[in-house]
Amino acid sequence: MAIVTPAGVGIVPQWQMLLPQMVAQPLQTALRNLNYLHKYHQPALVTACVTSDPLLTRASEYHVPIIPSADGLRYTFETRFVCSNATQTVNVSLDYCTTYAGGATVWTNLTANNVITGGAGTLTTRTDANLTIPATAVALRWTLTAPGAGSRTDHHLLCYPTPSDATATAYASGFRCFDDGLFLDADDAPVHTEWLNRCKSSASAVLRDRKQMAFSFVQEYRTDPRIIRSGATAIYSARPIGRAFFPNQAATATLDVRVIAGVSAGTTAGLVSLAQVGGAKTAFAASGNIESGTLVVQFDGKGLLTGADLQFSFGNTAGNTTRPFAIVAFYTPGT
């Protein structure tokens, strides 16, 4: 009995696909690929080029809504920032929460480390590997402290799944791994329909369980962030367009959208929206909490460059300020 996880996707050679037999191969390669897929299907749950003031001499934090795996997987984080002075100490911490309440959120720490930065004005990349995010988590927080000397400019937060090897467990996502013993026991067990079905059901379960971030705007969480809308008059305007790519997909997809935005005072309804350029739009309240909704996008282009142009907008009510902190959208294959 062995649950083998290949380090690379196993490609069934063409000669094995000509009049294939219902014997151990090529089905064994396909079933082992399920174990590979469980460990190595790694689309980004979060990829955000964060917006903040440059040259910060203070701490900063970013709040990002998430839809993590139902399996409570491990994730790896890569964070990128630049310090003006060489070899500074910056504490980088990552937290999650299961209930979001803005500044009153109770966060659970994933990791916190003093990072020694690189040369003056050069990129520092911090990798924190294999941190478990529970299925009930709803948001992440990325916090950086001020360097001892000089300033810091924040660049990018990346989070992608890096699970351990699959085990003989009934995963909440629906995934089931493959054990070679099913094939290679002393009696040479016959091929069973369930094994054929498992190739699809487990692959589909992994695809649908691991959300892929398709749109991100994340800015520093504070009272006076860089991008705001304020003034005596209510103004509502669109921000720059970004193109999301959905390789080889056709027709439409339904994106899961999450928004965190706040106001200084006044009503909050409908102050933030995400839209496809020339297509559908979904509006959200700037309530200070995580607002949820969906956006159906229609694809342009074809093949690997199939995509959709997305644009968020926000506005203020007269005399008040609106602060968009996070507008993110997640893609689930098959939706």
Place this chain on the structure above:
Amino acid sequence: MRLPVARNWKAQSMTASITEDATPPAAAALLLQSIAWPEDAALTPYVGCAHVFDGLTSTYLQTRYLGVVVAPGAEHARAALGSSWYVWGVIGIPSAPYLHTIVTTASGAAAADVIKADAATPLQKGSGAATFSSESGVVLSSDEKDDAPATSKRRRIELQTLSAPYVEPMKVTECSSFSVAVSHQVADLELL
């Protein structure tokens, strides 16, 4: 030789058992579908996220570092870059051709390896300085394949062709949005 397969998940029933799918009843066809599902799930490139950010309104924001997770089997990529302009400004009008630059690890670090990409031109006469505003456009970087350029030019982004995913570090300049699409996959999967 086997080519990558274009798999449209929307056209699939994601929950029906494989024996219920509309495939020929032949056992061989069923087996081939069983092989295809995990392979295609592994090799279909991940979504190219539309990152929207302020990369324009300060000199210190105009260079943006990021990392992109690349699925197995990728060979080259193209980027979509957004530019936006301050409509009523009168100074700082960009001169044509206005270019972004993209630097990746796989594409090389020498000056000649820097990839150029056209910027979206202002949509309205009189547009001024680049900023984080609503008047914007998106351009696609070049499809020209040149993995050993003699000089910095418009060309495809090189990627590592691996049998497992990896993170490709990138740097891009002066844009308000950025996304990356795997545009070309390995020609023969058996060589992965």
